[in-house]
Amino acid sequence: MTVLGIETSCDETAAAVVRLEPGDTAIGIRGEILSNVVFSQIDDHAPYGGVVPEIAARAHIEHLDGLIERALSEAGLGWDDLDGIAATSGPGLIGGVIVGLMTAKGIAAARGLPLIGVNHLEGHALTARLTDGLPFPYLLLLVSGGHSQLLVVEDVGKYRRLGTTIDDAVGEAFDKVAKLMGIGYPGGPAVEKLARKGDAARFAFPRPLLNRPGCDFSFSGLKTAVRQAIEAFDPLTEKDKADIAASFQAAVADVLSDRAEIAMAQADLVIPEGYRRFAVAGGVAANMALRERLLGTAHACGYEFVTLPLRLCTDNAAMIAWAGAEHLARGETDALDVAPRARWPLDPDAAPARGAGVKA
């Protein structure tokens, strides 16, 4: 089963071809990435210190056709070799989602191919099956610019949310801290780099919700504390910046580790022994310091730790093609009138977190 995937929900325009075939793995199938091309719009948005939705949507229109052509040619395939077209149909910046989904609909209609509208979060959630053949169920920490969630991945299309942010996403906090210090956009990689030479003990930033019951996250108080620390300096030296970055990242690490520990204790009830695996996905999962910390937490709780290659942590279309292929393999496809969605929670039964809006 060979699927073309399209991703346009934020500031990466991406196309990929992925093949799902029967395999001698724990899940009976194996995936192969035949091509995976990503155009990052970073330069378009950098002057604004964040993603501008209108600019993003226009850039997707400009680049998507060429990227799809490249994805096919790098895979050495033509249209006739495809079995389906998958595109992110939410959640995300609606202008961008519309561009990708409508392109996919056009291709599906023109070529008579099945269409699969993929939940972007499901793309992140199922990547560990593409890379590591992870069987259901497993625990997932999804940390990106738009989401911070702990989920039990029970099946394709079936997720149990254990916790979510009640205000900001963790990637958003990284981006904000970087913007306040003027160290570049996107913030995550810049903060991580600076933190390496900083003193994490210099600033005692708050650890929101630490040691509190449940697995929810909160990052707005931490963000405010960092802003106040930055504003107290004039001038802000390179050493101050590095120490702030390190202290901020240490606070995030403490919070993620604490919440993950509680989630593992809760997940023990639904994840049988032998299946205890903890995967981390989303852009923030590219952070090496956080990975190391979460690896320790997982092992201390008796969980195997699963990380993804860096280019599959941040937004890409291979994850969309794979999630589409998993649905297609089950005969689950969408009609051509499937609607783009700005909001699309993975667990429809989870209580809404009002302060987080579409991020919950």
Ligand code: KG4
């Ligand atoms: O998953 P992603 O590419 O897009 C969304 O779906 O949001 O995640 C992007 C987020 C950004 O906030 C970015 O700053 C963050 O992931 N990020 C990082 C790192 N690399 C990317 N955060 C911390 N450390 C990193 N190395």
Ligand code: ZN
């Ligand atoms: Zn994402």
